[in-house]
Amino acid sequence: MSAVRRPSLPVRSLTVAELDQVMPIEMQAYEFPWSRGNFIDSLAAGYWAQGLFGTDENFASRLLAYVWAMPGAGEVHLLNLTVAPALQGRGHARLMLDHLVAWSRNLPADKLWLEVRPSNQRAISLYERYGFQTVGRRPSYYPAAHGKREDATVMSLDLMASPPGSRPPKAPQ
């Protein structure tokens, strides 16, 4: 096991002022990114938006990852979870899920919902290993190449079950 201590990085609320940092990450991370208008609308709607930032010593204080979520009726819908492509695979997404779960439980909410493209195996693996279960499929939910549509896999996490974030064993390679 590594003896190197990971620095704890700050997570704070995002506003319109940070969208100049959000947009380049969003454009790099997705084939069909949210527009600036989508982010502005969801901030105006009061959705929860948090960013993980570097410090002076680490990553020059820049935005590393963000999460957007919509609360309602005792549940929370995860709308957008993105890590800067160059900084993926370092646990940043898992950290943002930890923040989302803590905030959701505090509301209080008892369930987290999300949609994910069935082709996004990396994200599905993140959610499954975090404890989310696949509960359904929404046909033709996402835009896809050549004017086609892609279904969404619907996943949920029971916030009353403990502890979310536990890691089921990895499937054999």
Ligand SMILES: CC(C)(COP(=O)(O)OP(=O)(O)OC[C@H]1O[C@@H](n2cnc3c(N)ncnc32)[C@H](O)[C@@H]1OP(=O)(O)O)[C@@H](O)C(=O)NCCC(=O)NCCS
């Ligand atoms: C999906 C995404 C958020 C994961 O972020 P990340 O910072 O790389 O994830 P983490 O480092 O926190 O890894 C957490 C889990 O993700 C999965 N994961 C990470 N890197 C992976 C890789 N290269 N291949 C497959 N799974 C991987 C693993 O299950 C990992 O679990 P473990 O740490 O218990 O082994 C990131 O790849 C991303 O921003 N992708 C583009 C945007 C996107 O698709 N968002 C999700 C939309 S629903």
